[in-house]
Amino acid sequence: MEKHFDINEQGYSIRCKLICSDHDKTARAFDHIAIVTHGFGSSKETAGTSKFGEHLTSKYKGWAAIAFDWPCHGMDARKKLTVAECLTYLSIVTDYAKHELKAKDICNYSTSLGGYLTLRYLIEKGNPFCRIALRCPAIRMYETMSGHIPEADHAKLRKGKEVQIGFERKMKIDQSFLDDLRSFCPMDHEYFDFADRMLILHGTADEMVPIEDARAFAENNVIEFLPIDGANHPFQNPEHMALAIHEIIEFFHAGTL
Numbered sequence: 551m552e553k554h555f556d557i558n559e560q561g562y563s564i565r566c567k568l569i570c571s572d573h574d575k576t577a578r579a580f581d582h583i584a585i586v587t588h589g590f591g592s593s594k595e596t597a598g599t600s601k602f603g604e605h606l607t608s609k610y611k612g613w614a615a616i617a618f619d620w621p622c623h624g625m626d627a628r629k630k631l632t633v634a635e636c637l638t639y640l641s642i643v644t645d646y647a648k649h650e651l652k653a654k655d656i657c658n659y660s661t662s663l664g665g666y667l668t669l670r671y672l673i674e675k676g677n678p679f680c681r682i683a684l685r686c687p688a689i690r691m692y693e694t695m696s697g698h699i700p701e702a703d704h705a706k707l708r709k710g711k712e713v714q715i716g717f718e719r720k721m722k723i724d725q726s727f728l729d730d731l732r733s734f735c736p737m738d739h740e741y742f743d744f745a746d747r748m749l750i751l752h753g754t755a756d757e758m759v760p761i762e763d764a765r766a767f768a769e770n771n772v773i774e775f776l777p778i779d780g781a782n783h784p785f786q787n788p789e790h791m792a793l794a795i796h797e798i799i800e801f802f803h804a805g806t807l
Contacts, residue, residue, distance in 0.1 A: 753781025
Protein backbone atom coordinates (compact mmCIF):
# COMPACT_ATOMS: atom_id res chain seq x y z
CA MET A 551 0.00 0.00 0.00
CA GLU A 552 1.36 3.42 -0.95
CA LYS A 553 0.34 6.72 0.61
CA HIS A 554 1.57 10.11 -0.60
CA PHE A 555 2.02 12.93 1.88
CA ASP A 556 4.02 16.11 2.47
CA ILE A 557 6.26 16.99 5.39
CA ASN A 558 6.01 20.73 5.95
CA GLU A 559 8.92 21.87 8.10
CA GLN A 560 11.37 24.80 8.14
CA GLY A 561 9.64 26.42 5.17
CA TYR A 562 10.00 23.29 3.02
CA SER A 563 7.34 20.97 1.66
CA ILE A 564 8.96 17.58 1.16
CA ARG A 565 7.01 15.25 -1.13
CA CYS A 566 7.02 11.76 0.39
CA LYS A 567 5.62 8.30 -0.24
CA LEU A 568 4.96 5.82 2.55
CA ILE A 569 4.97 2.15 1.62
CA CYS A 570 3.54 -0.39 4.06
CA SER A 571 1.63 -3.66 3.97
CA ASP A 572 -2.13 -3.64 3.45
CA HIS A 573 -2.44 -5.02 6.97
CA ASP A 574 -0.70 -1.88 8.34
CA LYS A 575 -2.41 0.68 6.10
CA THR A 576 -4.14 2.38 9.05
CA ALA A 577 -1.08 2.27 11.31
CA ARG A 578 0.34 5.54 12.60
CA ALA A 579 3.57 4.06 13.96
CA PHE A 580 6.10 1.47 12.81
CA ASP A 581 8.89 -0.27 14.67
CA HIS A 582 11.25 -0.19 11.70
CA ILE A 583 11.45 2.26 8.80
CA ALA A 584 13.67 2.23 5.72
CA ILE A 585 14.28 5.65 4.19
CA VAL A 586 14.84 5.38 0.44
CA THR A 587 16.66 8.09 -1.52
CA HIS A 588 17.07 8.26 -5.29
CA GLY A 589 19.76 9.38 -7.68
CA PHE A 590 20.24 12.56 -9.70
CA GLY A 591 17.44 13.26 -12.15
CA SER A 592 15.21 10.54 -10.70
CA SER A 593 12.40 10.65 -8.14
CA LYS A 594 10.65 8.69 -5.41
CA GLU A 595 8.33 7.16 -8.03
CA THR A 596 10.69 4.61 -9.54
CA ALA A 597 9.57 1.02 -10.01
CA GLY A 598 12.62 -0.13 -8.04
CA THR A 599 11.58 1.90 -5.02
CA SER A 600 8.06 0.52 -5.11
CA LYS A 601 9.32 -3.06 -5.46
CA PHE A 602 11.73 -2.59 -2.58
CA GLY A 603 8.99 -1.27 -0.31
CA GLU A 604 6.53 -3.96 -1.33
CA HIS A 605 9.00 -6.80 -0.74
CA LEU A 606 10.21 -5.39 2.56
CA THR A 607 6.78 -4.81 4.06
CA SER A 608 5.26 -8.05 2.80
CA LYS A 609 8.10 -10.17 4.17
CA TYR A 610 8.62 -8.57 7.56
CA LYS A 611 5.98 -7.24 9.94
CA GLY A 612 6.31 -3.85 11.55
CA TRP A 613 8.26 -2.36 8.65
CA ALA A 614 7.49 0.61 6.41
CA ALA A 615 9.49 2.50 3.79
CA ILE A 616 9.55 6.24 3.16
CA ALA A 617 10.76 7.56 -0.19
CA PHE A 618 11.00 11.29 -0.90
CA ASP A 619 11.96 13.65 -3.69
CA TRP A 620 15.25 15.48 -3.35
CA PRO A 621 15.05 19.26 -3.89
CA CYS A 622 14.30 20.10 -7.54
CA HIS A 623 13.40 16.45 -8.30
CA GLY A 624 10.10 14.74 -8.94
CA MET A 625 7.22 16.79 -7.54
CA ASP A 626 9.41 19.04 -5.42
CA ALA A 627 8.72 22.74 -5.82
CA ARG A 628 12.25 24.08 -5.58
CA LYS A 629 14.07 25.27 -8.70
CA LYS A 630 17.74 25.61 -7.67
CA LEU A 631 19.75 22.67 -6.39
CA THR A 632 22.02 23.01 -3.34
CA VAL A 633 23.77 20.41 -1.23
CA ALA A 634 22.69 22.11 2.00
CA GLU A 635 19.00 21.76 1.19
CA CYS A 636 19.46 18.11 0.23
CA LEU A 637 21.02 17.39 3.61
CA THR A 638 18.22 19.31 5.31
CA TYR A 639 15.61 17.18 3.53
CA LEU A 640 17.29 13.98 4.71
CA SER A 641 17.41 15.30 8.26
CA ILE A 642 13.73 16.33 8.25
CA VAL A 643 12.54 12.98 6.85
CA THR A 644 14.67 11.08 9.35
CA ASP A 645 13.27 13.13 12.24
CA TYR A 646 9.75 12.50 10.95
CA ALA A 647 10.32 8.75 10.93
CA LYS A 648 11.69 8.87 14.45
CA HIS A 649 9.31 11.30 16.14
CA GLU A 650 6.07 11.14 14.14
CA LEU A 651 6.11 7.46 13.17
CA LYS A 652 7.86 6.37 16.40
CA ALA A 653 10.40 4.19 14.61
CA LYS A 654 12.76 2.33 16.93
CA ASP A 655 15.11 1.58 14.05
CA ILE A 656 15.74 3.63 10.91
CA CYS A 657 17.62 2.20 7.93
CA ASN A 658 18.83 4.05 4.85
CA TYR A 659 18.80 2.70 1.28
CA SER A 660 20.32 5.23 -1.11
CA THR A 661 21.35 5.23 -4.75
CA SER A 662 23.96 7.23 -6.69
CA LEU A 663 23.59 10.92 -5.67
CA GLY A 664 21.60 9.72 -2.68
CA GLY A 665 24.56 7.56 -1.70
CA TYR A 666 26.94 10.52 -1.85
CA LEU A 667 24.58 12.67 0.22
CA THR A 668 24.15 9.92 2.82
CA LEU A 669 27.91 9.48 3.16
CA ARG A 670 28.29 13.24 3.53
CA TYR A 671 25.48 13.32 6.09
CA LEU A 672 27.27 10.73 8.24
CA ILE A 673 30.37 12.90 8.50
CA GLU A 674 28.74 16.32 8.79
CA LYS A 675 25.58 15.51 10.77
CA GLY A 676 26.17 12.15 12.47
CA ASN A 677 24.61 8.73 11.99
CA PRO A 678 20.96 8.13 12.95
CA PHE A 679 20.74 4.90 10.91
CA CYS A 680 21.06 1.36 12.27
CA ARG A 681 21.86 -0.01 8.79
CA ILE A 682 22.87 1.69 5.54
CA ALA A 683 22.79 0.15 2.05
CA LEU A 684 24.25 2.10 -0.86
CA ARG A 685 23.63 1.07 -4.47
CA CYS A 686 26.06 2.50 -7.01
CA PRO A 687 27.04 5.41 -4.73
CA ALA A 688 28.58 8.38 -6.54
CA ILE A 689 31.73 8.42 -4.41
CA ARG A 690 33.35 11.11 -6.56
CA MET A 691 30.20 13.16 -7.07
CA TYR A 692 32.01 16.28 -8.25
CA GLU A 693 33.75 14.43 -11.08
CA THR A 694 30.53 12.58 -12.00
CA MET A 695 28.47 15.76 -12.13
CA SER A 696 31.08 18.03 -13.67
CA GLY A 697 31.93 15.51 -16.37
CA HIS A 698 28.38 15.57 -17.71
CA ILE A 699 28.12 19.37 -17.97
CA PRO A 700 29.01 20.76 -21.43
CA GLU A 701 32.04 23.05 -21.61
CA ALA A 702 29.82 25.92 -22.78
CA ASP A 703 27.88 25.67 -19.53
CA HIS A 704 31.08 25.44 -17.51
CA ALA A 705 32.11 28.74 -19.11
CA LYS A 706 28.83 30.32 -18.03
CA LEU A 707 29.29 29.01 -14.49
CA ARG A 708 32.78 30.50 -14.28
CA LYS A 709 31.27 33.87 -15.21
CA GLY A 710 28.86 33.68 -12.28
CA LYS A 711 25.83 32.63 -14.30
CA GLU A 712 23.36 29.84 -13.57
CA VAL A 713 22.82 26.91 -15.94
CA GLN A 714 20.17 24.24 -16.18
CA ILE A 715 20.95 20.56 -15.79
CA GLY A 716 18.85 17.41 -15.59
CA PHE A 717 16.95 15.00 -17.77
CA GLU A 718 13.17 15.17 -18.05
CA ARG A 719 13.09 17.90 -15.43
CA LYS A 720 15.63 20.71 -15.50
CA MET A 721 17.04 22.42 -12.42
CA LYS A 722 19.32 25.40 -11.87
CA ILE A 723 22.82 25.23 -10.44
CA ASP A 724 25.62 27.76 -10.08
CA GLN A 725 29.36 27.46 -9.58
CA SER A 726 28.95 27.35 -5.80
CA PHE A 727 27.08 24.04 -6.15
CA LEU A 728 29.99 22.42 -7.98
CA ASP A 729 32.45 23.98 -5.55
CA ASP A 730 30.46 22.47 -2.69
CA LEU A 731 30.61 19.03 -4.29
CA ARG A 732 34.35 19.43 -4.86
CA SER A 733 34.87 20.40 -1.19
CA PHE A 734 33.68 17.00 0.05
CA CYS A 735 34.70 13.61 -1.25
CA PRO A 736 33.99 10.50 0.86
CA MET A 737 37.40 9.16 -0.18
CA ASP A 738 38.96 11.85 2.03
CA HIS A 739 37.20 10.64 5.19
CA GLU A 740 37.20 7.56 7.39
CA TYR A 741 34.02 5.53 7.87
CA PHE A 742 35.32 2.83 10.18
CA ASP A 743 32.80 3.79 12.88
CA PHE A 744 29.96 2.99 10.47
CA ALA A 745 31.50 0.12 8.52
CA ASP A 746 29.83 -2.81 10.29
CA ARG A 747 26.43 -1.24 9.59
CA MET A 748 27.01 -0.61 5.89
CA LEU A 749 26.61 -2.55 2.66
CA ILE A 750 27.62 -1.31 -0.79
CA LEU A 751 26.28 -2.89 -3.99
CA HIS A 752 27.50 -1.87 -7.42
CA GLY A 753 26.91 -3.11 -10.95
CA THR A 754 29.94 -4.31 -12.87
CA ALA A 755 28.54 -2.69 -16.04
CA ASP A 756 27.81 0.71 -14.47
CA GLU A 757 28.40 3.29 -17.22
CA MET A 758 27.82 6.38 -15.03
CA VAL A 759 29.69 5.78 -11.77
CA PRO A 760 32.88 3.70 -11.86
CA ILE A 761 32.66 0.52 -9.82
CA GLU A 762 36.35 0.88 -9.04
CA ASP A 763 35.66 3.95 -6.89
CA ALA A 764 33.03 2.16 -4.82
CA ARG A 765 35.21 -0.94 -4.48
CA ALA A 766 38.22 1.10 -3.32
CA PHE A 767 36.10 3.10 -0.88
CA ALA A 768 34.66 -0.10 0.59
CA GLU A 769 38.08 -1.74 0.89
CA ASN A 770 39.62 1.35 2.52
CA ASN A 771 36.89 1.38 5.16
CA VAL A 772 36.38 -2.39 5.58
CA ILE A 773 32.77 -2.15 4.32
CA GLU A 774 31.01 -5.19 2.86
CA PHE A 775 31.01 -4.85 -0.93
CA LEU A 776 28.81 -6.81 -3.28
CA PRO A 777 29.40 -6.50 -7.04
CA ILE A 778 26.37 -7.38 -9.17
CA ASP A 779 27.61 -9.02 -12.35
CA GLY A 780 26.31 -7.32 -15.50
CA ALA A 781 24.19 -4.70 -13.74
CA ASN A 782 24.23 -1.17 -15.19
CA HIS A 783 23.79 2.05 -13.23
CA PRO A 784 19.97 2.01 -12.87
CA PHE A 785 19.83 -1.80 -12.54
CA GLN A 786 17.37 -1.97 -15.45
CA ASN A 787 17.50 -5.75 -15.63
CA PRO A 788 14.71 -7.01 -13.32
CA GLU A 789 16.87 -9.91 -12.14
CA HIS A 790 19.64 -7.54 -11.06
CA MET A 791 17.17 -5.33 -9.22
CA ALA A 792 15.51 -8.31 -7.53
CA LEU A 793 18.89 -9.54 -6.30
CA ALA A 794 19.82 -6.12 -4.94
CA ILE A 795 16.47 -5.76 -3.17
CA HIS A 796 16.79 -9.20 -1.61
CA GLU A 797 20.30 -8.51 -0.31
CA ILE A 798 19.34 -5.12 1.12
CA ILE A 799 16.18 -6.36 2.82
CA GLU A 800 18.00 -9.23 4.51
CA PHE A 801 20.82 -6.90 5.56
CA PHE A 802 18.32 -4.47 7.10
CA HIS A 803 16.35 -7.19 8.86
CA ALA A 804 19.50 -8.73 10.35
CA GLY A 805 20.38 -5.38 11.89
CA THR A 806 17.13 -5.15 13.84
CA LEU A 807 17.09 -8.62 15.39
